[in-house]
Amino acid sequence: MKTFFNDRPNGYLETIHKGLGGVRSFPDGLVYASGNREEALSRLRGEIEKADAIVIGAGSGLSTAAGLTYSGERFECYFFDFAQKYGIQDIYSGGFYPFPDEETTWAWWARHIYFNRYVEPQKPVYRNLLSIVESKDYFVITTNVDHQFQRAGFDKQRLFYTQGDYGLLQCATPCCQKTWDNEAIIHPMVDEQRDMKIPSALIPRCPNCGGKMMPNLRSDERFVEDAGWHAAAGRYEAFEQKHDADHILYLELGVGGNTPGIIKYNFWQRVYQNENALYACLNLEESPVPQEIRDRSIIIGGDLGKILLALQA
């Protein structure tokens, strides 16, 4: 977490600081704001229509709703051999497993990346979301690393993926703040792996120093924030400043408890500070909100895919 609090000015740090500050400024505690579901849907439909701008904050629940599940059938189908040999129980935890050699490590990661980044998801949840916001002035901040916003056609200039992207590799040291597209090397790693090992010749090496590489994912202080990442962080902050006092809708989708400082707490604080702003939280389970913004909150629980379809109707 040390790197979150260095001196570099960008929208990500701004977001986290605001988020954490936000938690401290709600002494009245959290309440459940849900009411009649149809009324909530209808109110949200109206607010999407009226809003000057929409900030979407998306977490893993959105990709789960699109069918990109990390356990169960998909895991057993694509990773049954890793489950048998190493006792790994889901895709997420496999990313942290200390495999015995680089050939095995990359056999895992090639599959992990391929099935979550380079194949079409089962359900068009992201496309449906785009059709709801594409005529609006919108911006997306997401902790998802699976590239699904770009795949669905969201404008890349309106996206800030804070935690990395499965489609990028970085130096594992790292020797430089650069990332490299991995599509051309991931496909052969998937095709040519045997018995959970890729051929040694396919092990990626840092183009800059020749050392080991790793996926560009925020798991520790080695995470590389490249030029594209900083540009996106800057665009996010500029969007927030431009709409500082506007009728802005903060639309939170599938944000879980792992990283609430990045989206949820930040959205609460922004809504609290701008009396024209509104907060909407869509998730499998209904979530509580601070008492202070309760009247400007719309909470809807249930399958995100179904809720988004209902919003389009």
Ligand SMILES: [Zn+2]
């Ligand atoms: Zn390097």
